[in-house]
Amino acid sequence: MDSPNAPSYSSENNEPIEMVDPESEKRLLAEDADMANSNPPFASPDDLEVKVKRSDSDVDSEAPIQREKWARKMDFILSVAGGFVGLGNVWRFPYLCYKNGGGAFLIPYAIFLVLGGIPIFFLEVSLGQYMSEGGVTSWRLVPLGTGIGYASMVIVALLNIYYIVILAWAIFYLFQSFTAELPWAKCGHYWNTPCCVDTYIKSVANNTSDNFTTVASTLATTAATFTTAATPTYNATLCNGTKTSPETEYWERRVLGLSKGLDEVGTVRWELALCLLLAWVICYFCIWKGVKSTGKVVYFTATFPFLMLIILLIRGVTLPGAANGIRFYLTPDMSKLADPQVWIDAGTQIFFSFAICLGALVSLGSYNKFNNNCYRDCVILSLVNSGTSFISGFAIFSVLGFMAQEQGVDVSEVAESGPGLAFIAYPKAITLMPASTVWAILFFVMLLLLGLDSQFVETEGFITSFVDLFPRQLRRGYNREIFIAITCAVSYLIGLTMVTNGGMYVFQLFDYYAASGVCLLWVAFFETFTIAWLYGAERMWVNVTRMIGYRPIPIMKYIWIVGTPLLTTATFFYAIIKFEPLVYNKTYVYPEWGTAIGFVLAASSMIIIPIYAVYRFITASGSFTERLNMLITPQLRRSHIDYGREDKAQGHSQLRKVFGSCDPNSFDSDDEEVVHAITVKSIQPKFDFNEGENSSHASDPPAYDTVENYPNTAF
Known part of the structure; x- marks a missing residue:
C-alpha cells in the first residue's frame, strides 16, 4: 500500500494529480464535523487523498457527511427480512398459488x-452500499436517473399512508379477541341485522348492494350437512x-x-382512529433514533x-x-400456464413481496460498511422471502381445509386472499377450533408484527432518503426526530380518511393505483x-467486486442488461x-371522478422520471454529447472512496462499460488481461472500524487497499 503522502499519478497520462494540502483538508473536515454536530471523523486528515475536481463553493454538498452504520451485520439482515416478509407472503401468495394452478404456479413465480x-x-x-446514500441521493451515481429516486419516494410515501391502516384493523381485532x-x-349482537344467521348454505346467499367486502360472498358458506340455523331475529321476508x-x-x-360508496364518506370511526394512532406511535418509536433503534x-x-x-x-x-387443504394448495394444473394472467400474478407478487422500487432497500443498504458481502446477503434473504411465502401456504x-371439512364444503368455497382472508376467513376458522381465543390472539399478534416490520422499514427508507437530501439541516440536534414526528402526524391525518364509513373505498383506491404493479414495473425498468x-x-x-472482495459469476450482470428490462417491459405493456x-x-363501480383520482395517484410517481430527466438535460450546458456525458458521470461526495475518479471511464466505449470482457473488440490486449483477471485480494479498510458504545455515527474510510489485478478498472 502506498504511503499516504506519496504523490498520486493518473493512469491516463502519468501526470501528477493535484492534491489538497493537509492543512486545508483539516479545515474542511473540522467544518463538516461542526456542521453535522457529531463526532469527528475517525480518519486522520493526513491519510486522506482527495483529488480536486470541483470548486470549493461546492463544499456544502460534496464534503464528507457522517452517517449512521449498522452496529451489527445481523441488524441489516433482520431489517431487510422484516421489511419484505410481510402480509403479502401470508395472505396473497397462498391464494395466488391455488388460484393459478397450484404447484404449476411455482414455474412462472x-x-x-x-x-x-x-x-x-x-x-x-x-x-445503496456503494454510494452510502439514501434512495434519492444514491442516484448521484447517474444524475440523469435521479428522478427514479424521487418516484420511489412518492410511491413509498403513499404506501405508508394506507398500509398502516391494515395494522389498525389488526389492532382492533386483537383487542376484541x-x-x-x-x-x-x-349473531345476536347490536351490529347484526335481521339477515344474519350463524350458519347458512352459500347457494341461498344472494349478493346485494349491501354486501361489499371482497370475501362476503366467498365466505357465505356452511356445512351442507348442517341444518341452517337461522337466529330468532332472522326475517326471511324483510x-x-x-x-x-x-x-x-x-x-x-x-x-x-x-357505507354505500365513495361519495358517502361518513364520519371517522373513533375506535379505528385510535388504533391507527397507536400504530403510528409504535412506528415512530421504532425508527426515531434511526438504525440505532431500528x-x-x-x-x-x-x-x-x-x-x-x-x-x-x-x-x-x-x-x-x-x-385436503394442502392438496388443494399444491395440486398442479399445468393448463393454467397458458393463461397470461397467471404470469402477471406471479410478477406482481414478486414485486410486492420483495419491496423493490420503493427506495427502502437502497436506504437500508446505505448503512452497510463498504466491504459488506451484500451479494451473499441478498441471495440468502431472497430464499428466506420466497421460502416464507411457500411455507405460509x-x-x-x-386451516382452510379444516374449515371446509367442518362445514362440509369444498376448499374453494372458503379460500380467499387479502383482507378477506385475514379478517373474515381465518377468524371464522378460528371460531371452529378449541381454545379459539388463544389462537385468535396469536394470529393477530403475528399479523400485527408482520405488518409493523414492513411499515417502519418502509418509513425508515423514506426518512433516510429525505434526510440525505438535506443532511445539514436534518442531522443537527433533534431535527431528525422532529421531522419523523411531522411525517408520521401528516400521514396519520391523511390516513383518517380511510377509517371513515367510506374509508374502505379510499383504501382500495390507494391500493389499486398508488402502489400498483404498473408503477413498480415502470420504476424497475x-x-x-x-x-x-x-x-x-x-x-x-x-x-x-471491490466491495465483496471477489468477482462473482456475472450472471446477474447479464440479467440486468437483458433479462430484467425485457421482463418488466413486456409485463408493463400487458398490464x-x-x-x-x-x-x-x-x-x-367507482364513479368517474374516483377513477380520475386513482390515475392521478399512479401518475404522481411515474411522470417524475421522464420530467426530471428532461429538466436536467435542458438546464445543462454544452452540446448534446457533453450534456449526456455530464449527466451520466457520477457526482460523488468528497468522502466517497472514488471521489475524483468519476471521469475515469470517459476513455472507454459504452459497450465496454456495459459488457466488459464480453466485448473483446472494445479492449486492447492489456485491458483484456486486466478484465479477465478475477483474483481479488480481500479488501480491508485502512482504519479501525471499532466504535464506542455510545457512538452511532461512522463514515466510510476515505481509501481502501487496491484490488489485486484491478489497478485500472475501478471506474
Whole structure:
C-alpha cells in the first residue's frame, strides 16, 4: 500500500494529480464535523487523498457527511427480512398459488424471481452500499436517473399512508379477541341485522348492494350437512331470502361501518382512529433514533412472526381436513400456464413481496460498511422471502381445509386472499377450533408484527432518503426526530380518511393505483436500464467486486442488461392493455371522478422520471454529447472512496462499460488481461472500524487497499 503522502499519478497520462494540502483538508473536515454536530471523523486528515475536481463553493454538498452504520451485520439482515416478509407472503401468495394452478404456479413465480426479484433486490442494496446514500441521493451515481429516486419516494410515501391502516384493523381485532367468546362467532349482537344467521348454505346467499367486502360472498358458506340455523331475529321476508354470516357482518358493520360508496364518506370511526394512532406511535418509536433503534427493534419484530407462523403451521397440519387443504394448495394444473394472467400474478407478487422500487432497500443498504458481502446477503434473504411465502401456504390452507371439512364444503368455497382472508376467513376458522381465543390472539399478534416490520422499514427508507437530501439541516440536534414526528402526524391525518364509513373505498383506491404493479414495473425498468446501459453493468459489477472482495459469476450482470428490462417491459405493456378500472367486490363501480383520482395517484410517481430527466438535460450546458456525458458521470461526495475518479471511464466505449470482457473488440490486449483477471485480494479498510458504545455515527474510510489485478478498472 502506498504511503499516504506519496504523490498520486493518473493512469491516463502519468501526470501528477493535484492534491489538497493537509492543512486545508483539516479545515474542511473540522467544518463538516461542526456542521453535522457529531463526532469527528475517525480518519486522520493526513491519510486522506482527495483529488480536486470541483470548486470549493461546492463544499456544502460534496464534503464528507457522517452517517449512521449498522452496529451489527445481523441488524441489516433482520431489517431487510422484516421489511419484505410481510402480509403479502401470508395472505396473497397462498391464494395466488391455488388460484393459478397450484404447484404449476411455482414455474412462472421462479422465472420472475430469477429475472426480476433477486436482480433488482441486489441492484438496490449494492447501489445503496456503494454510494452510502439514501434512495434519492444514491442516484448521484447517474444524475440523469435521479428522478427514479424521487418516484420511489412518492410511491413509498403513499404506501405508508394506507398500509398502516391494515395494522389498525389488526389492532382492533386483537383487542376484541380478549373475550371468552369471540364477538364474530355468532349473531345476536347490536351490529347484526335481521339477515344474519350463524350458519347458512352459500347457494341461498344472494349478493346485494349491501354486501361489499371482497370475501362476503366467498365466505357465505356452511356445512351442507348442517341444518341452517337461522337466529330468532332472522326475517326471511324483510331480507328477501338473503342471508349473511356473523363474521361478515362483524367486519362490515362493526369494524368498518361500511357505507354505500365513495361519495358517502361518513364520519371517522373513533375506535379505528385510535388504533391507527397507536400504530403510528409504535412506528415512530421504532425508527426515531434511526438504525440505532431500528437495529434493536427488528430482533423481536422480525423473528417473533416466524415463531408464530411455525406455531400456527404445527397447529394447522394437525387439524382434521388439513391434508385436503394442502392438496388443494399444491395440486398442479399445468393448463393454467397458458393463461397470461397467471404470469402477471406471479410478477406482481414478486414485486410486492420483495419491496423493490420503493427506495427502502437502497436506504437500508446505505448503512452497510463498504466491504459488506451484500451479494451473499441478498441471495440468502431472497430464499428466506420466497421460502416464507411457500411455507405460509401450508399454515393457511391446512386451516382452510379444516374449515371446509367442518362445514362440509369444498376448499374453494372458503379460500380467499387479502383482507378477506385475514379478517373474515381465518377468524371464522378460528371460531371452529378449541381454545379459539388463544389462537385468535396469536394470529393477530403475528399479523400485527408482520405488518409493523414492513411499515417502519418502509418509513425508515423514506426518512433516510429525505434526510440525505438535506443532511445539514436534518442531522443537527433533534431535527431528525422532529421531522419523523411531522411525517408520521401528516400521514396519520391523511390516513383518517380511510377509517371513515367510506374509508374502505379510499383504501382500495390507494391500493389499486398508488402502489400498483404498473408503477413498480415502470420504476424497475428505468432502474435497471439506467444502471446497466447508462452507468454500465460492468462498471457496477466491478464496484460489487471491490466491495465483496471477489468477482462473482456475472450472471446477474447479464440479467440486468437483458433479462430484467425485457421482463418488466413486456409485463408493463400487458398490464396496460388488460387494465380495467377498479370495481370493489365485483359489485360497486367507482364513479368517474374516483377513477380520475386513482390515475392521478399512479401518475404522481411515474411522470417524475421522464420530467426530471428532461429538466436536467435542458438546464445543462454544452452540446448534446457533453450534456449526456455530464449527466451520466457520477457526482460523488468528497468522502466517497472514488471521489475524483468519476471521469475515469470517459476513455472507454459504452459497450465496454456495459459488457466488459464480453466485448473483446472494445479492449486492447492489456485491458483484456486486466478484465479477465478475477483474483481479488480481500479488501480491508485502512482504519479501525471499532466504535464506542455510545457512538452511532461512522463514515466510510476515505481509501481502501487496491484490488489485486484491478489497478485500472475501478471506474
